[in-house]
Amino acid sequence: MIAATLPPRVVLYEGPGAEPLEPKDRRELFAQLLDRGYAVTLAGSGVASAPPTATVIVLGRFQGSAPDVAGGDGPVSVHDISGEQVEQVVEAVESARGARPMNRPEAAAANTGGDTWKPWFPVIDMDRCTNCMQCLSFCLFDVYGVSETHHLQVENPANCKVNCPACSRVCPDVAIMFPKYHAGPIDGAPVSEADVSREKMKVDISALLGGDIYAKLRERSADAKARFSRERSADQALAERRRCLKKLADAAAIPREVLDALPSPEEIQRRAEEAQARADAARAAAEAAT
Amino acid sequence: MTDTADSTTPSHKQPRLLYCRCAYAQVIPADVKDAVLAGLTESGEAFEAVPDLCEMAARRDPQLAQLAAETSPLKIAACWPRAVRGLFTQAGATLPKTGVTVHNMRTDSAEDVLAGMQTADQPTPEET
Numbered sequence: 001m002i003a004a005t006l007p008p009r010v011v012l013y014e015g016p017g018a019e020p021l022e023p024k025d026r027r028e029l030f031a032q033l034l035d036r037g038y039a040v041t042l043a044g045s046g047v048a049s050a051p052p053t054a055t056v057i058v059l060g061r062f063q064g065s066a067p068d069v070a071g072g073d074g075p076v077s078v079h080d081i082s083g084e085q086v087e088q089v090v091e092a093v094e095s096a097r098g099a100r101p102m103n104r105p106e107a108a109a110a111n112t113g114g115d116t117w118k119p120w121f122p123v124i125d126m127d128r129c130t131n132c133m134q135c136l137s138f139c140l141f142d143v144y145g146v147s148e149t150h151h152l153q154v155e156n157p158a159n160c161k162v163n164c165p166a167c168s169r170v171c172p173d174v175a176i177m178f179p180k181y182h183a184g185p186i187d188g189a190p191v192s193e194a195d196v197s198r199e200k201m202k203v204d205i206s207a208l209l210g211g212d213i214y215a216k217l218r219e220r221s222a223d224a225k226a227r228f229s230r231e232r233s234a235d236q237a238l239a240e241r242r243r244c245l246k247k248l249a250d251a252a253a254i255p256r257e258v259l260d261a262l263p264s265p266e267e268i269q270r271r272a273e274e275a276q277a278r279a280d281a282a283r284a285a286a287e288a289a290t
Numbered sequence: 291m292t293d294t295a296d297s298t299t300p301s302h303k304q305p306r307l308l309y310c311r312c313a314y315a316q317v318i319p320a321d322v323k324d325a326v327l328a329g330l331t332e333s334g335e336a337f338e339a340v341p342d343l344c345e346m347a348a349r350r351d352p353q354l355a356q357l358a359a360e361t362s363p364l365k366i367a368a369c370w371p372r373a374v375r376g377l378f379t380q381a382g383a384t385l386p387k388t389g390v391t392v393h394n395m396r397t398d399s400a401e402d403v404l405a406g407m408q409t410a411d412q413p414t415p416e417e418t
Contacts (some may be wrong), residue, residue, distance in 0.1 A: 006351065013318055023334075030327060031327060035311065035314055038336070038341065039339065040332075041336075041337070041338050041339070042336050042337050043336055052354070054353075103345055105341065105342070117314070118340060119315065119344035120346075121348060123373060123376040141334055177370075179370070179373040179377065180314075180374075183318070184370075187369070187370060187373065188369060188370030188373065188376065189370050219353045
């Protein structure tokens, strides 16, 4: 789950009127705050360009009164951290945040609370995308949509299934990246000619599976259902389903848990048809606009 | 892997430095990102550090738009340049073609990344 609220922004002020932190304390403070999900700025003077409506928390070892700092339109709170240990400063930031929800890196969530979410979603390389809409017609989870100018866009990134890069496998132009993926070119590494050929092969593999991966899924599911009704063996039917799904998972790099979580065959069909219709309409609109 | 868009364009403005911690998925080697953060914090130079550009792009964080709109050169320590540019674009904050350098902590050493971040704003190879 992703929290959409703007998290507070922390500024460590070391400009005129403030004593700088020791380098090791500064490094430790940055690391701890970043690992809890806070953006941190090391500022020499003033606090420029804070996003509108963001809460800004200004920290500093102020000599005398705190200097005037200019934030955005949001509230600014200033904390004198003279004499405080790094852990105390981090606690002060957490306290200043209050109850505002924010996303937390998983490693920190156990201690700090908040929603965890691995930022897993497709990122389109617009220099490569040809607006073919294959990804839109492939995805069953409404991750993709169409902009007002009839171009593909990632509309609902939070709908994406974590660790599933399957749509990147059906893109004929290798235009879909998942920056958190472990290997190139899906992780954003430069695309080579060999990559393009390999990706085309993957589309062919999908075709070999029956031309329409979801049609194949439906067929497999129907077979399994029929077998189940004949043999009345839930274990056997489940084993068959797993065997078939593994083949699909291997071919398109779809995590098995994603396939296991797919809706009923009827629902898959309905969503696939809906996605196909949206893709067709978007393509037609884009062509009409050019 | 370093990407410098139109690095031949001279600029006399102080570059802004942006560091991505990749805190939400850990795809950047911990020793590299720790060493880069240490180098940046120990230098005492002003810089921006964000927990995770991917997480911010998903929220369309307005800070990305502000960074993209900067007229000063921007140096980014993060991951693959293609991914970084894609994330900004997806957040509605397309980075300018000129004046932006992305240093890749997934593939480059901390020393190379720091050298690129901390050197004066000079032309660098487009792909190294």
